[in-house]
Amino acid sequence: MKIKSQRDFVAGLMFILVGIGFAFGATNYSMGNSARPGPGYFPLLLSVILAILGCVVLFKSLTIETEGGDPIGAIAWRPLLITVASIIVYGVLQPRLGLFIAVPVLIVMVSFAGDEFKWIGVLASAVVLTVFSWAVFVYGLNLTIPLWPTIFGQ
Structure with missing residues (x-):
């Protein structure tokens, strides 16, 4: 499988890793339920959304061709x-x-x-x-x- 956009590939991986990391951190708090969410409910929900977004970006980086491979530039x-x-x-x-x-x-x-x-x-x-x-x-x-x-x- 060929990476077609380096920027999107790295961004997707970063989103997935951060989402998974925060999801694990959110499990240290009480979840509650949808009617009465606990302190871990919202962070878990956001981290899952972030990880899903990372999967979408990662998929895009592997399927949609970009000119020149969209290389990663120097770090600012x-x-x-x-x-x-x-x-x-x-x-x-x-x-x-x-x-x-x-x-x-x-x-x-x-x-x-x-x-x-x-x-x-x-x-x-x-x-x-x-x-x-x-x-x-x-x-x-x-x-x-x-x-x-x-x-x-x-």
């Missing part, structure tokens, strides 16, 4: 490292500085990974995503997430 290290570092910094800052400071710091940091950095767009994104995060997680889901640094109280 700078955006990859900036994105990973931004997520780590967010994880460290969020419990200490709160949602209203950590999310904008995350957005500004990760914006440096792209080639088209414009402050007005970055600041607008930071405001919109911070308000959206508060609306979904604090207001909508009633999660106990610190909003401000602990020196300002809750």
Whole structure:
């Protein structure tokens, strides 16, 4: 069997492996049922969907011909490292500085990974995503997430 698209082949394998890995991780939580899903229900469902999507992409890579085999290019290290570092910094800052400071710091940091950095767009994104995060997680889901640094109280 000949691989007709290297990019799709590797992407399909990655989706399948990540989906299987998260499916196994989700089994550590209670599943519940469709009427009353437990904490492991949604992650398991998403991981199965991801693995199925990976199978579709993998099948496509083996059946649909692409020009030149669609080779994998060089790894974009700078955006990859900036994105990973931004997520780590967010994880460290969020419990200490709160949602209203950590999310904008995350957005500004990760914006440096792209080639088209414009402050007005970055600041607008930071405001919109911070308000959206508060609306979904604090207001909508009633999660106990610190909003401000602990020196300002809750």
